[in-house]
Amino acid sequence: MPEKEFDIVITENSVDVRHDVSSESPKRRFYAGLFFLMLIILGACVLVLLPGKHGRPNMWHSLSSSPIDSADFIVPLSLVLIFVIWMSYVGTRWLLAAYPSDEALHCDRSTLTVSKVPWLDAGNTRWITRSYPLMDISRIRFGVIASAKGSRIYGIRFLAAGKKQKVLPGLEAPEAAEILKALTTLGADVVDDPKLSKKVERALCRRLQV
Numbered sequence: 001m002p003e004k005e006f007d008i009v010i011t012e013n014s015v016d017v018r019h020d021v022s023s024e025s026p027k028r029r030f031y032a033g034l035f036f037l038m039l040i041i042l043g044a045c046v047l048v049l050l051p052g053k054h055g056r057p058n059m060w061h062s063l064s065s066s067p068i069d070s071a072d073f074i075v076p077l078s079l080v081l082i083f084v085i086w087m088s089y090v091g092t093r094w095l096l097a098a099y100p101s102d103e104a105l106h107c108d109r110s111t112l113t114v115s116k117v118p119w120l121d122a123g124n125t126r127w128i129t130r131s132y133p134l135m136d137i138s139r140i141r142f143g144v145i146a147s148a149k150g151s152r153i154y155g156i157r158f159l160a161a162g163k164k165q166k167v168l169p170g171l172e173a174p175e176a177a178e179i180l181k182a183l184t185t186l187g188a189d190v191v192d193d194p195k196l197s198k199k200v201e202r203a204l205c206r207r208l209q210v
Contacts, residue, residue: 006168006175010182017105017179019168022117022124029099029119036095040087047083090148097146097153097169105167109186112137114167132160134188141191142176145169173199
């Protein structure tokens with residue numbers, strides 16, 4: 001079975017997918033967010049306190065002893081800010097995909113609807129719903145929605161009114177193939193991916209080995 005299970009219901013006229021993450025661990029994503037925040041702080045501290053090359057003083061020495069309008073202060077501060085902003089941007093994208101909130105997808109022959117609990121909703125009770133006419137959706141496919149250091153998280157990607165959308169993070173190839181096949185039957189614009197069958201085979205082999 002996939003690491004993160006999805007409830008999939010397919011009928012002749014609709015597809016419903018539910019990713020009920022909070023039922024197993026409602027606070028897991030918040031613990032992960034706190035851990036990630038600590039990593040950013042730790043990384044910034046290491047960057048500031050790490051000695052420079054060839055015996056040069058660390059950034060903290062420059063920050064604490066230089067005037068705030070000098071290059072010796074502005075340059076180290078800029079490097080620290082760039083590090084924090086970059087880590088926050090990359091890490092947040094990964095965090096939202098690796099530790100998602102509850103999400104549901106419904107599609108019939110006229111409309112695709114995505115409902116999701118806001119990531120910061122600790123009660124897991126408030127849902128935000130977006131609906132798109134099926135004719136305005138294109139290039140539905142199974143693909144990478146977040147990556148970091150060689151690790152990839154897959155889900156469903158599509159274009160809605162020209163904007164990129166990413167849903168169902170953690171979805172694996174066998175379930176994705178089932179969903180995409182049903183969406184094709186409903187008339188959705190699904191990308192023909194010849195590599196998907198190979199991904200399905202690899203995923204099934206991994207499950208047999210566990």
